Amino acid sequence: WYAEQKIDLTLGVRVTELDANAKRIRTQDGRVREYGALLLATGADPVKISVEGADPSRVFYLRSFADSKEIVRAASSSSRALVVGASFIGLEVAASLRARGLKVDVVAPESIPMEKVLGPDLGKFVQGLHESHGVHFHLGQTVGSVKGARVTLSNGEVVDADFLVLGVGVKPAIDLAQRAGLAVDRGILVNEYLQASAPGVYAAGDVARWPDPRSGRPIRVEHWVVAERQGQTAAKNMIGIPERFDSVPFFWSQQYDVRINYVGHAESWDSIKLDGDPRQSGCAATFTAAGKKTALVTISRDLASLEAELDLENAAVHRAI
Numbered sequence: 176w177y178a179e180q181k182i183d184l185t186l187g188v189r190v191t192e193l194d195a196n197a198k199r200i201r202t203q204d205g206r207v208r209e210y211g212a213l214l215l216a217t218g219a220d221p222v223k224i225s226v227e228g229a230d231p232s233r234v235f236y237l238r239s240f241a242d243s244k245e246i247v248r249a250a251s252s253s254s255r256a257l258v259v260g261a262s263f264i265g266l267e268v269a270a271s272l273r274a275r276g277l278k279v280d281v282v283a284p285e286s287i288p289m290e291k292v293l294g295p296d297l298g299k300f301v302q303g304l305h306e307s308h309g310v311h312f313h314l315g316q317t318v319g320s321v322k323g324a325r326v327t328l329s330n331g332e333v334v335d336a337d338f339l340v341l342g343v344g345v346k347p348a349i350d351l352a353q354r355a356g357l358a359v360d361r362g363i364l365v366n367e368y369l370q371a372s373a374p375g376v377y378a379a380g381d382v383a384r385w386p387d388p389r390s391g392r393p394i395r396v397e398h399w400v401v402a403e404r405q406g407q408t409a410a411k412n413m414i415g416i417p418e419r420f421d422s423v424p425f426f427w428s429q430q431y432d433v434r435i436n437y438v439g440h441a442e443s444w445d446s447i448k449l450d451g452d453p454r455q456s457g458c459a460a461t462f463t464a465a466g467k468k469t470a471l472v473t474i475s476r477d478l479a480s481l482e483a484e485l486d487l488e489n490a491a492v493h494r495a496i
Contacts, residue, residue, distance in 0.1 A: 193355035195373035212375050212413035215352060215363060216406065219345035219381035219397060224259075226339065227320040233338040237264055238345070246340060250275050253337035257281075257326055259318055261288035263428045265342030266305060270430045272340075273308050280334050281305070282313045293435075293472055294447040297460055301430070308431055345397060347382045360384060362395040367419040369409045377413060379405035387440060388421045389490055390469065394440055398426035423487045436480040439470030439487050451476070 177184040185202075192201040199209045221236040235246050250256065250272055258269045261283035269279045285291070287298040288305075302312060316328045318339075326334045347362045358364040358372035362384035369377045369385060380402035384395040401424050408420045428435045433453075441462040451458030457475025461468055467490070471483035 190351060193351055193376075195355050195357065195376055198375055210375065212377065214406075214409055214413065215371070215376065215378040215382060216380045216402075217348040217351065217382050218402075219347045221341070222344045222346055224341065224343060226318055226341075229321040229339065235338065235340045237268060237340065237342060249338045250277055254278060255280075255324070255335050255337050257318075257334055257336035257339045258342065259283070259339060260342035260344070261285065261312070261314070262342050262344065263289070263292075265340070266301065266430060267428060268340050268342060269305060269310050270308070273305075273310060274431075278311075279309070280311045280313060280336065282316050282318055282328060282334075284315060284317055286314050288312070288314070292437075294444075294460060294462075296447070296449055297435075297453065297458075297472060297474075300453045301435075303454075304430060304433055345381065347395065349382060352378070352382075360393070364393065367421070368412045368417060369405060369420050370412065377409045379409045385420060388419075389423075389467075389487060390440070390464070394424075394442070396424045396440060398424065400425050421488075423484050425484060433474060436473045436477065437470065438473075438480050438483045439468070441470035444469065 189203045190200050191203050198211070199207055201207050221238050223236065226234060235249065236242055237246065246268070255278045256272050258265045258279060258281045261281055265281065266288065269281055272279050287295055288302045290298040293301065306312065313328055313332065313334065316330055319327045319329050324335055324337055326336050328334065349359050349363055352363045352371070353359055355373070357376065363371055363378040363382050365371050365378050365383050365385050367386055369379055369383060371378050381397045383405060384393045387394045401422070404422045405420055408418050411418045423438060424440045425438050427437065439462070441464065444462040444464050446463050448461045449458060453474045458473070459476050459479045460472040462470040468486065471480060473480045
C-alpha cells in the first residue's frame with residue numbers, strides 16, 4: 176500500500192542527525208536525505224527505574240503491542256503481580272491482570288491514586304473501585320529491592336510477586352531535536368501550526384508542546400487521540416494548507432465496567448465541582464482555573480462529556496477572534 180502511494184517506508188533504521196539549516200537528515204546506515212518539510216513524531220519513552228535485585232526478565236513496561244504480549248505471556252504462567260505506579264496505565268494493567276485471575280498489588284508514592292489528574296474525590300473512587308475487585312494498594316511507598324519472588328517496599332513491608340509491571344510515566348524523545356538546536360522545553364516547542372523553531376520542521380504527538388488556545392499556555396498531552404489529530408493538522412500545514420491546531424484534548428480509561436471520560440486539560444486548578452455520585456448513577460467533575468472551565472471528567476455521562484467538548488471548542492474560537 177505504501178509503495179502504491181509513493182511512500183518510501185523505511186523500517187528498522189534510526190535517524191542519527193538532523194541538520195535543520197541544510198534541511199537534511201542522516202540515518203544510522205550513513206544515508207543522507209534532504210527534505211522540504213519534516214515531521215518529528217518521535218513520541219515518548221517509558222521512564223525506567225532500577226529495581227535492586229530484580230531479574231530483568233520479570234520486569235515489564237507497557238508502551239507497545241509487543242510489550243502487552245510479553246505481559247500476557249508472563250501472566251499466563253503466574254498467580255501474583257506487582258504494579259508499580261498508580262497512573263492510568265498502571266491501573267488499567269492492574270484491572271486487566273485481575274480479570275485474568277491474578278493477585279495484584281499496586282505500589283505508588285502518592286496517598287491517593289491519580290489525585291493529580293482527577294482530584295481527591297474521584298481518585299478515592301478509583302481506589303475503591305480497584306479494592307472492590309481485590310487489588311491491594313501500598314500507597315506512600317516505593318519498591319526497595321527484590322529477592323526471588325519477594326519484593327521489599329520502602330517501609331520494610333514484603334509483597335510476593337511473580338513479576339513486576341512498571342508504569343511510572345514517560346519522557347518525550349527529544350534527543351534528536353536537541354542535538355539539532357531546536358527549541359525544547361520538556362518537549363519540542365511548536366506554534367499553533369505545529370511548526371518547530373526551524374523552518375520546515377514540524378512536531379506532533381507525545382513529543383510536541385503547543386500553545387493551548389484555551390489557557391494560553393504551552394501544553395503537552397500524552398494521549399493517542401491528540402497525536403492522531405495533530406498528525407492530520409501537521410500534514411495539512413506541511414503541504415501548504417494552513418490550519419491551526421485547536422482541538423480539545425480528549426481521552427478515556429476503561430477500568431473493569433467503569434469508563435472514565437476526560438475532556439480538556441487541567442494541569443492545575445482552583446476548584447473542582449462534583450455533580451452526582453460515581454458510586455451510583457455516575458457523575459461529572461468540572462475543573463476551573465481563573466474562573467474558566469478547563470476540563471470535565473465524567474462517569475456514565477457521555478452527553479455531558481460531548482457538550483463540554485463543544486463548549487471548550489467554542490471558547491477557543493472566541494479567544495482566537
